[in-house]
Amino acid sequence: MVSRVLIAGESWVTQSTHIKGVDSFTTSSYVTGVEPLRRALEGRGHEVVHLPAHLVPAEFPGDADALAAYDVVVLSDIGANSLQLAPEVFEQATPGTDRLGALRGWVAAGGGLLMIGGYLSFTGFEAKAAFRNTVLHEVLPVELLPEDDRVELPAGARAAVARADHPALGGVDGEWPPLLGYNRVRPRRSADVLATLNDDPLVAVAHYGAGRSAVFTSDCSPHWAPKPFCEAWDGYARVFGGIVEWLAG
Template structure:
């Protein structure tokens, strides 16, 4: 059993409804973590979910806090949310370099997985912004300087390069279509296990005594439609395999 922290995979929406001369607003809170959480707990892992709105105040500050986990998963949560705690952003008080602490924790033996989304890697309009952080060096891929999203509404088929690699968990056969991903570039010392349209989909590497991995599409809709994340047994095998490889 591994102890897994998933940061992100939640959001709030605020909608304006206009009906002729009148309008009103509605708000909603949504979590997209459930397919991933269910896949990992189903394989015996202990999962803690830190929703996106709690990340600025509650993400682990240092190596001691991170040592409560074997693997940290960042999914659809930008670098600003991790780095800018309320005391730093709202009160201009020096705080912890959380991404630096995460980098050092991986180098000392931890496992890091980044999953794609509008606020992963470089992200929508560059707002995820990991390219200019110390965590960039940890990832098995190079990030683009510009908006890196690739929207593929007709769907893309994964090309599995190393089906026997343990990080893929023994997923067999053709993978269901994915509807988009974050475009990244492989590093020389990384292993690209699967691609989408020639770009890395799953890549892994060693970093010091630790390991890092990426899954550049989503773990939930919209890029990962239900046939992929809800109906396909290979989904749990892939994400379970990634976590288990990262945790050694």
């Protein structure tokens, strides 16, 4: 079954300052991290729409009708502020739409939501992702920490698979390549934890109303997901494909 997937986030702008003696100048670059995930899902026949991070505040779907164009919504390395603070709200102090409330209602009505880890996922770097303070928190199969939730694993660590038979893992066999970090969360009683990292949830899924939600608490691209994981491992497409297909029902 072909699913239509919206991926919000997974892009950033980097600005560097170059200092050469008494002179300095700055350069800027635009980077996307979505390509491994996009390739994996499109390779399984799904239709993928990528909404880069800088467009999320203005263009993320704001109501059930707009969300109805998709079967699965993926939030990856994009904080709650970017979804809540549309330009008219933040810059003009004009009431707008409650997009996280709309997303919650869409999942409850049968949609599928996946949150992927990163510095601006879950609670995130210096707690700036801030999803714990939003209505979307209750949709996730995990409970979020009130503080910076990142766990850096510079030496790498391998996932421990608890439910290899669950369809959301795509039938992956054998050892997973090491990951370099993740967001620490706590599983809800209603959740199925399919894989762990350092004994914390890595992949967890749950039902929410008539819909489904899932988390992958590490990254889908570098730096937490090094190239042996997201480019060289054939299990990458099977895991993310399995999660999306389970979410789509």
